[in-house]
């Protein structure tokens with residue numbers, strides 16, 4: 245009998261035995277194509293010898309040293325590497341163990357920044373509906389996914405959630421994509437004026453929304469207008485690239501393609517590529533200097549901050565992404581995946597939208613393509629796709645999202661950057677079979 249506390253107590257999972265390239269194998273020998281990299285984690289695939297050797301070498305040298313006493317070579321190297329490639333004036337790196345921790349650190353840093361700056365009223369966060377920023381109480385407060393939040397209220401921070409930039413559902417026919425982008429961004433200004441900008445510390449968003457919306461990209465100009473509004477009202481811009489960062493969308497940081505630099509940027513998942521748990525919060529010089537010249541102490545921390553072994557994995561992963569020229573590959577394989585999805589589902593009566601960027605793509609399912617009506621949640625379409633795909637040996641990431649009850653089921657795809665053309669075909673064929681099985685049920 246297992247003593248593991250599984251995520252779903254009525255659905256015990258198979259035991260994963262080993263991984264190789266884009267495939268995972270369970271203890272019965274069954275093979276699974278990992279088309280979502282777990283949850284957009286395994287960007288280099290499984291069993292990458294270079295990363296494994298880097299981790300082993302670090303364990304032989306120094307497994308761990310507490311940041312209350314020391315920094316370490318791998319942590320310093322990783323911070324240098326990230327800042328060398330980060331946009332704008334991002335200047336400092338705070339290394340944590342995952343995405344929620346990175347977002348918690350971001351929220352607390354934003355708050356401490358304003359307290360030290362002499363603006364203690366600034367405590368409210370504005371984020372977006374249909375977003376996910378992590379599962380710890382602070383990060384969960386920031387996220388706008390009702391289902392994930394429902395039973396944990398009252399949550400921790402004063403929050404507002406505005407509509408996301410969601411072309412498929414919220415753009416009007418009488419406006420261009422650019423006009424819609426500006427209108428969607430102006431919702432931030434409206435909310436700031438409603439709650440009083442002097443009470444707001446930051447706006448948080450995922451540049452490409454992952455888990456809760458299936459690779460939702462923003463309209464051109466959306467984030468530029470968001471940046472302008474943040475600057476005008478003196479609030480910080482926090483971008484959560486936990487899922488979409490580290491090359492996944494075709495640039496090391498997703499925000500590069502939106503032409504903006506945040507004040508705080510969070511990454512995780514692809515940073516360790518699954519070889520070690522690691523996340524990071526990057527912040528601008530202005531924020532760092534306010535703390536440095538103020539209390540000199542960021543009042544936050546965890547035991548495993550800057551973990552040397554995790555940092556060594558991060559150095560090896562970032563070096564592999566850059567050194568093996570994987571970002572151009574994300575673009576070419578991403579274009580092939582998009583073309584294959586369009587060929588398979590472009591005319592499908594229950595596929596409303598196919599979207600995404602790089603190797604971060606989503607398919608939104610609808611009961612009616614004309615009206616865009618979502619499926620009745622009781623049909624559990626996303627859950628059924630997940631089960632049917634898994635049975636067929638495909639790991640993908642179906643979810644049902646809601647925005648005022650107006651979104652349906654979607655499937656997120658985030659395969660390893662090394663995915664081959666044949667594996668793209670295998671992915672699309674297995675996904676197609678799983679969708680048909682779910683629709684028939």
Ligand code: PMP
Nearest residue numbers: 342343344376377378484486487
């Ligand atoms: N932010 C985003 C955008 C995420 O997708 C996730 C995880 N799905 C998190 C934060 C939380 O990361 P973690 O699960 O590593 O705590």
